[in-house]
Each structure stands twice: as C-alpha cells, then as structure tokens.
Amino acid sequence: MKIPFILNSEDIILDAEPDSKLLQLLRDNGIFSVKDGCKKGSCGSCTVLMDGKPVPSCIIPSAAVRHSNIETLDHFMKTQDYADIDTGFRQAGINLCGYCNAGKIFAAWSIISTDPRPAKDSVLKVARYFPCRCTDTETLASGIIMAAAARRKRISGK
Amino acid sequence: MASNKTTVYYAKSLNDVLFHLKTIPQLKIYGGCTASEKLSLSSLIISKINDFLLIDKHEHFIEFGAGVTLSQILNLGRKRIPTVLYDAAETVAYPFIRNAATIGGNICAEGIHHTLYAPLLALDAQIEIQSPTSSSFIPIIKFDKVPENSMISRIHIPSEEWDIALFRRTGPENVISDASASFVFLADTSKGILSDLRIAFSGLVSIRSKELENNLIGSKLPLSDKEIQFMLIEASNEFSKSASGIQGKDDVISLLEAQFLNLLSDSFSMLTL
Numbered sequence: 001m002k003i004p005f006i007l008n009s010e011d012i013i014l015d016a017e018p019d020s021k022l023l024q025l026l027r028d029n030g031i032f033s034v035k036d037g038c039k040k041g042s043c044g045s046c047t048v049l050m051d052g053k054p055v056p057s058c059i060i061p062s063a064a065v066r067h068s069n070i071e072t073l074d075h076f077m078k079t080q081d082y083a084d085i086d087t088g089f090r091q092a093g094i095n096l097c098g099y100c101n102a103g104k105i106f107a108a109w110s111i112i113s114t115d116p117r118p119a120k121d122s123v124l125k126v127a128r129y130f131p132c133r134c135t136d137t138e139t140l141a142s143g144i145i146m147a148a149a150a151r152r153k154r155i156s157g158k
Numbered sequence: 159m160a161s162n163k164t165t166v167y168y169a170k171s172l173n174d175v176l177f178h179l180k181t182i183p184q185l186k187i188y189g190g191c192t193a194s195e196k197l198s199l200s201s202l203i204i205s206k207i208n209d210f211l212l213i214d215k216h217e218h219f220i221e222f223g224a225g226v227t228l229s230q231i232l233n234l235g236r237k238r239i240p241t242v243l244y245d246a247a248e249t250v251a252y253p254f255i256r257n258a259a260t261i262g263g264n265i266c267a268e269g270i271h272h273t274l275y276a277p278l279l280a281l282d283a284q285i286e287i288q289s290p291t292s293s294s295f296i297p298i299i300k301f302d303k304v305p306e307n308s309m310i311s312r313i314h315i316p317s318e319e320w321d322i323a324l325f326r327r328t329g330p331e332n333v334i335s336d337a338s339a340s341f342v343f344l345a346d347t348s349k350g351i352l353s354d355l356r357i358a359f360s361g362l363v364s365i366r367s368k369e370l371e372n373n374l375i376g377s378k379l380p381l382s383d384k385e386i387q388f389m390l391i392e393a394s395n396e397f398s399k400s401a402s403g404i405q406g407k408d409d410v411i412s413l414l415e416a417q418f419l420n421l422l423s424d425s426f427s428m429l430t431l
Binding site for chain 1: 164165166168188191192197201203205206229233251252253254255258332334343352
C-alpha cells in the first residue's frame with residue numbers, strides 16, 4: 001500500500017506492506033540512524049519522533065504513520081534542540097556508543113521540551129529505561145539536567 | 159478463495175468509523191497500534207480522530223476519549239486524576255510506548271485484563287460503547303469485550319477522593335504475561351469507622367465484589383484479626399469463583415491468588431484510626 005507522510009520535513013509517499021513496521025520501512029529507505037534492536041519497543045534504539053513524540057518504530061505498523069510527521073535522529077541532529085542536548089551530554093562526560101543514541105537523545109528531548117527545569121527524580125524515572133553499557137542511569141540523568149540548562153540559557157539567557 | 163491480504167481503512171471522524179463498522183464485516187479497530195504483532199485482515203486505524211482525543215475534566219468526574227494516550231493521561235499530573243489511575247498508567251510498558259498506547263486499547267486488550275482495568279473497576283468507571291445503531295454507557299464491571307461492529311468511544315471515571323488509595327502491580331515489569339495483575343484498594347474512614355471500601359484485582363482473573371466489600375463497610379477501626387481472617391477467607395472464595403472457568407493454568411492461578419491475598423492483607427493493615 002502507498003503511505004503518504006512527512007519524513008524529516010519532506011512530504012513523501014512510500015510503498016509498504018501494511019503489517020511491516022516503521023523501523024523496516026525507514027531502514028529499507030536508507031535511514032540507518034534507526035537501529036534494529038529488541039523489536040519489542042523496550043531498548044529505545046529504534047526511536048523516532050512521531051508527531052513530535054518519541055515512539056519505538058519497531059512496534060508501529062507502517063500503515064499507522066499515514067499523514068504523520070516522522071523525524072529520525074539523523075535529521076534531529078541538525079537542529080539547535082539537539083545542540084543543547086549534545087552540550088549537556090558532553091558536560092556530563094557522556095559518550096554514547098551509537099546503538100542507544102536515539103533512545104537516550106529522544107528521552108532527553110521529551111523531558112527538556114516539556115519541563116525547562118526537570119527534577120532529578122522525574123529524570124531518573126525515564127533514564128532508568130535506557131540501560132546500556134556506555135552510560136549509567138545517574139550520568140544520563142545528569143546529562144539531561146545539563147541539557148535542560150543549556151536549552152534555558154539559549155532560549156532565555158537564564 | 160478468500161484473500162488473506164491485510165486491508166487497512168482510515169477514518170476522519172466518528173461518523174466515518176461508524177460507517178466503516180456498518181459496511182465492513184469483521185473490522186478490527188486500532189488506535190495506537192502498539193499491542194498487535196500483526197494487523198487484522200480488515201483493520202481500521204483511528205489514531206488521528208479528534209472525537210477520540212478529548213479529555214474532559216469536571217468536578218466529580220473525568221472523561222477520556224478512547225484514543226487518549228497513556229502519556230497524555232500522565233501529563234495531567236498525579237493530583238488531577240485519581241491517583242490509582244495515575245500510578246497504574248506509570249507502570250504500563252515503557253515511556254515511549256506510552257506515547258502511542260491508548261486508554262481504549264488498554265481496556266479492550268484481548269486475553270488478560272491489562273493494567274488500567276483494576277483501577278477503572280475500583281473507580282466504578284463506565285465506558286461508552288458505540289455501534290452504527292446505538293450508543294450507551296455501561297459499567298466497566300459488565301464489560302467483557304467489545305461487541306461485534308462496535309467500539310469503545312469514551313471512558314467516564316468518577317474522581318472522588320479516597321483516604322487510602324493503593325495501586326500495586328504484580329508480575330514482570332513493563333510487559334504483560336499470565337502472571338501480570340493489578341490490584342487496587344480504596345478506603346474511606348470517618349470517626350473511626352470504615353465508611354467505604356473498594357477492592358479490585360484484574361489480570362487472568364478479575365475480581366470486584368460488592369458483597370465482599372459490604373462485609374467490612376461500617377466496621378470499627380482498627381480491624382480485629384478475626385475480621386481480617388474472615389475477609390481473607392471470603393476473598394479467597396471470591397477468587398476461586400472467578401478463576402473457576404480458567405483451564406490448564408493452575409500454577410499461575412495459585413500464584414495470583416497468593417498475591418491477591420497478600421496484597422489484601424497488607425492493605426487491611428493500613429486501615430487504622
């Protein structure tokens with residue numbers, strides 16, 4: 001079936017089996033920032049923004065993205081929002097391994113875009129879902145809080 | 159020969175959905191599309207329909223459209239919705255899945271009752287079932303599954319405050335298995351008397367019994383050991399009654415019963431003056 005949607009700010013129509021997952025659809029079309037991980041929606045490596053919200057592309061059927069706005073990590077990394085996260089992560093000494101980047105970066109984005117001063121408790125609640133050898137939960141939480149500070153500084157100078 | 163190719167339909171409004179339900183046999187409705195490995199042969203995706211996205215908060219109740227996501231519910235904050243519903247939504251799957259998974263999908267999941275069922279059962283929630291020819295609210299306790307050619311459109315949840323409101327989940331974290339279950343205990347006390355009580359348990363076995371609750375309502379606090387023992391025996395009988403139709407899962411049923419009785423016993427210990 002033909003599926004029209006917006007992919008990384010471009011209107012496109014892709015051909016896919018309705019049952020195939022968005023993860024496969026994206027990878028089949030050359031977007032490899034979306035990693036093929038657990039296929040259960042738990043590891044975060046296949047995360048994309050769907051209408052501005054992070055979702056695991058491995059469980060979303062291709063048919064369900066019709067008329068949606070999908071943004072993948074490689075596109076998000078060109079934005080100023082990503083630059084804030086990158087700043088925070090660097091300050092916290094985070095060096096992501098590549099496999100878990102989408103989960104952790106979009107987790108940071110979902111927190112700092114809704115709460116300019118996130119409390120550590122609420123950050124830890126989300127951060128604990130992204131275990132990976134490259135970054136422990138505490139460090140990830142610190143990175144997200146620092147990213148929020150970088151974003152505040154850019155937007156309001158405070 | 160019948161085709162086994164999946165056909166996906168889309169709708170733009172509630173009327174559109176009802177039209178599809180009327181004209182397409184064996185149509186299955188999908189909201190967040192997070193639960194199924196495969197879509198049904200005739201699938202209708204309703205994720206972008208405003209009629210199902212409403213959140214209507216009043217003084218004594220809150221209404222959610224069936225397509226409201228669990229993240230949207232959590233974003234309202236713990237103080238603005240019944241706490242047991244909030245606590246339950248927080249334990250469903252993973253945060254990014256909650257951005258897509260909907261309250262309607264959680265309620266009508268097939269097989270085992272999912273996490274939100276027990277809180278809704280305890281809160282006396284009602285669900286609106288719509289078909290091309292009728293529309294009615296039914297108490298969730300009477301809801302088994304979505305009837306043929308029908309859909310859940312709204313969930314009406316009374317939002318009274320409770321002195322004690324406890325939610326617990328058993329089984330593996332973040333995923334649903336036979337051992338998964340939700341437990342809710344709500345109690346109001348007044349002048350040393352237990353003035354109201356709600357107990358709900360759901361999973362493979364679901365329990366909500368007014369008879370069981372009425373045994374204790376009006377009792378003086380703290381409860382005596384004898385009263386607690388009596389209640390645990392009654393609760394065990396209720397559990398056996400509810401589990402009687404389930405075949406071939408004796409081990410998990412015994413486990414669920416033990417967990418239900420433990421949680422109940424712990425909850426009773428919270429009832430003090």
